[in-house]
Amino acid sequence: MSKAFAGIKALNNVQLELREGEIHALMGENGxxxxxLMKILAGVYEKDEGTILLHNEDTGQLETVEMKSPLMAQNLGISMVFQEQNLLENMSVAENIFIGRxxxxxxxxxxxxxxxxxxxxELGKIELEIKPDAQLQGLSTGQMQSIEIAKALSxxxxxxxxxxxxxSLSEKESQILFDIINNLKKQGVCIVYISHRMEEVFQLSDRITVFRNGQYVDTKYTKDVSEAELIHMMIGREIEQVQANSQVERGSKDKTPIFEIRNVRAFPTSKPISFKLYEREILGFFGLVGAGRTELxxxxxxIDAIExxxxxIKGKRIEMASPGSAINNGIGLIPEDRKELGLIQQMSIKDNMLISKIGQFKSGWLKTNELKDITGNYITDLGIVxxxxxxxxxxxxxxxxxxxVIxxxxAMQPDILIMDEPTR
Known part of the structure; x- marks a missing residue:
């Protein structure tokens, strides 16, 4: 199977074999x-080259099929639960499951x-206890994802x-999802599971297929491959162990934090949060979905006002009135939602890369060679295809x-970089 976008090969002669009643993990770096490939199977994209063969239950043979639309794929028994959910919140659960049918x-x-x-x-198939006439507004992310699964099974x-x-699921919601997936496997449904989370892949899958740079690498039984081998298949090299910088003495009186917040609330009703961040330090934020990480x-x-x-910043109190204030004070944000907040889709790759740096060109003149060096370096270093x-x-x-986005x-060379779900 091959597919190109604007002349760039996203898939180059890849292959994938799926079996009834298996959980098949599909892994690889971003891009x-x-x-x-999954969107081709689901009828969202049309393939450029290649063949899709599907088992015909009447003849017992593999037959060539075309996936020209999501509805065509669904009618052939292939459904996809997307990262970005496709449900209408102003409609009921039942209306979403059978929309158009x-x-x-x-x-x-x-x-x-x-x-x-x-x-x-359909809800009973996945043991989801929710009324079919319930409105989607107010449901949790996990519940809405379960409705997407019920829709696929319909x-x-x-x-x-x-x-x-x-x-975007909490630990409890994730475990409910795993139970649903394992029950579907018992019913003979084939599950294709795309994830970067190693522990989930080893916990759930029967086999793993790896892609790298749009090409097929290999397929292995999960029980026969180690995490180190899988990483090597994904990136094409051994991964080096990186030791965290431990020179910073947190809370040391002779150290001035580069960044500090005092008594800021993620929500009006939540407890105030305070923390300090020091130079050369990576500070992790962990919490369940809806706990307030993104909001803070x-x-x-x-983006949002601090009530x-x-x-x-470096001991000086700052009024963060707008994203412009944050940028001027050396703060960058890789947002959770790249499409809405991270990029301007109609602009070029180059202009998106440089938009946060424009204010640093004091003279108002942009040197073409300097700009090409900046963009070229990041395109090479990050392997952007x-x-x-x-x-x-x-x-x-x-x-x-x-x-x-990264x-x-x-390119702005920030002093503080906030990364919200950067591997999503």
Missing amino acids: AGKST EPLTKMGFLDKDKLYSNATK FQARVVIFDEPTA MRKIFG EGEIY LRDENQEVKELSGGNQQKV SKWL
């Missing part, structure tokens, strides 16, 4: 082509009783594709778009 009465009106009955049946799915399914970072970066509390730096960033794969802030 390896994993999601691209609602049962009608003989008079042509919506048959609500049958709709709710059918939805209850097409009598033989293959269900999960693309980074636990990225948005306030630090000036109370104080921010200090592209046709040229002038193509629109929306033409890149999700993984390569994320590398452009490049944008590295």
